Amino acid sequence: MTAFPQEPMSRRHMLKGLGVCLSLPLLDAMIPSAYARPSTFKAWTQSAGKHPRMICCYVPNGVNILEWVPATSGKSYQLSPTLSALKEHQREFSVISGVGHPSSKGGHAGADTWLTGADLSAVPGSDYANTVSADQIVAEHHGKQTRFPSLQISDASGTGSAGHSHTLSFDRSGTPMPAENSAQRLFERLFVPETKAGKQATLKRYAERKSILDSVLSDANALNQKLGKKDQQKLDEYFNSVRETEQRVTRLESWIDVPKPKVDPVGLQLNSQSGNAHDRPMWIDVMLEISYLAFATDTTRVITFEWSREAGGYGGGGENHHELSHHGGDAGMLNKLAVIDRFHLSKLARFMTLLKSTQEAGSNMLDKTIVMYGSGMNSGKGGEHSPKNLPTLIAGGQQLGLKQGQHLSFDVEKHPPLSNLLLSMIQAMGVETDRFQDSTSTLTGLV
Structure with a gap:
């Protein structure tokens, strides 16, 4: 039996020890899945919060849509091969297929428009003009009661560049709000006195x-x-x-x-690095764990989390996510893309389990937390990076009026705008408004 090292081993570490600048081959001891330590973080039994919350989790580069969309719809739908990673939570989430952003041009600007629905080229004479994101509408409503009106998390800090944003959040003037990618800094900011x-x-x-x-x-x-x-x-x-x-x-x-809430960092792998392929599974886990703690302590009620910036990212074994999204219909690449999709959903499932395991006001945290998950582009059958039929899930929030456990399937060519879903979320969070961006109503079947 092979004995795996207890501490992570990296090429950089080995090269430093050898004092040379040669490129090492990929050794078994460097494969993340061989020794990546699972998180030991445990959910709290009780939450200190009682108010509605929402988190929007973004994955770049689209998905293998062929294994994502269920073959059947309605309440009795059968999970697709990819969505089977969420089997234990089937009653707590809904699949939404067919929807998209009519004003979006597609491509790798998907993160910029996912929560805004904006036409980035709408302003004459301007190459880029965004609008307010849905999360910030909600943050304006809830933010006066929490230490942080909202949190922005990403695998790259700051705001990035126009069309390749490092954040999902944009203020009333369409200005990007900088994101944090360090688990250590984020934890200290929220919980260290x-x-x-x-x-x-x-x-x-x-x-x-x-x-x-x-x-x-x-x-x-x-x-x-x-x-x-x-x-x-x-x-x-x-x-x-x-x-x-x-x-x-x-x-x-x-x-x-x-005083900040007292939170013990036990089980939190705060040194995980977002840009390290080996750290990828641990980094996603710890950022979701800190998000969970921020909700449980009512430190904030609104979070956006860009798991990777567009045209970037890794799979659970260090695979090049962006490269695989340009699959051109290649069966082998599509299979590898589906593996990454299931890896991501396994992390979402664990986060939902944390929320569901924590009691709150006669129910659990998941029932009062809206979790949006998806991508702002669809790599399609041939890797075309379309703004149509965006892979979208909505979970939790059943005490806030959301109906779960279904597949809401819409006509790809005659679909309601994704802004209808965003408006539904905004209203479920208690904001009184009947319009967001290009919405025509709330999303039929969800509320």
């Missing part, structure tokens, strides 16, 4: 940021008087973005003396 010196440093940093914003607004106001109407409109959008940043800083200041 600040020292007195740390608080003073934080307040100083907030003051400096406010000073910069004041200076920016002053200069922009002076410039505004010299601009034409079109440029003034653009500057107004910029003003709104600056003011939203000011409001976020002010909110953070108001929470500086409020």
Whole structure:
């Protein structure tokens, strides 16, 4: 029997030890599935929260749609080969097929428009113009009651670039909201108490940021008087973005003396790296575990999680996800893509189990948590990266009025916009509105 090392082994580690700069072959000891330690994190028995929550989990590059979409629809549908990874939760989620974003152009800008539904080229003279994302509509409603109105998580920090965003969240002016990719930093931000010196440093940093914003607004106001109407409109959008940043800083200041929840990091693999193929399974797990803890402590009620940026990502064994999405109909590549799809869904299933295992107000956390999962592109039968028939799941939220345990199948060419689903989620989260982006109504059959 082969004895696997207890600690992860990487090419980089071995090369460093050898003191050379040669490319090593892939050894059995380097294969992630051979020794990747499963998480030992345990769900809490009881949640401290009681309010509605939502998390939107995004996988890039589409899926093997041939093994994703169930052959039957309705309440008695049969799970597809890929969706069988969620068999234990079949009554707690719904498959939605056929829907898409009519305004999207498809391709690897899917993450940019997944929660906005925007036509990125709609503004004349602009190469890129996004709009507010659904999660931020909800965050405006719930955010005043939590330390963080929303959290943005991704495998790459910051905002990325136009059309290849590292975030799913966009504010009222369509400005991307930066994401965090470090589990250690995210945990410390949410749960590690600040020292007195740390608080003073934080307040100083907030003051400096406010000073910069004041200076920016002053200069922009002076410039505004010299601009034409079109440029003034653009500057107004910029003003709104600056003011939203000011409001976020002010909110953070108001929470500086409020103690953070006490959370033991036991079982959390906080050193997992998002860009390391070996760490991939552990990193997804730990980010979902921190999301679970953020919900259980009511630290936030809104989370977006881009599991990988578009045109990137790994499978559970380090496979090149993006490369396989350009499968061209090749059967072997499609099979490998389906393996990645099932790997991702196994992580979603575990997260749903954590939520369902935790009691809350006579039910469990999953019943009051909306989980959206999917991709903003469809790699189709030939790898065409279409904005139609987007792979989409919606789970949980049954105490919020969502109907689960079904396959809602729509005509790919005459489908309702995905914004109908987003509007359904927004309303289920308690926001009073009858419209989001290009929605025509809530999604038939879901509410």
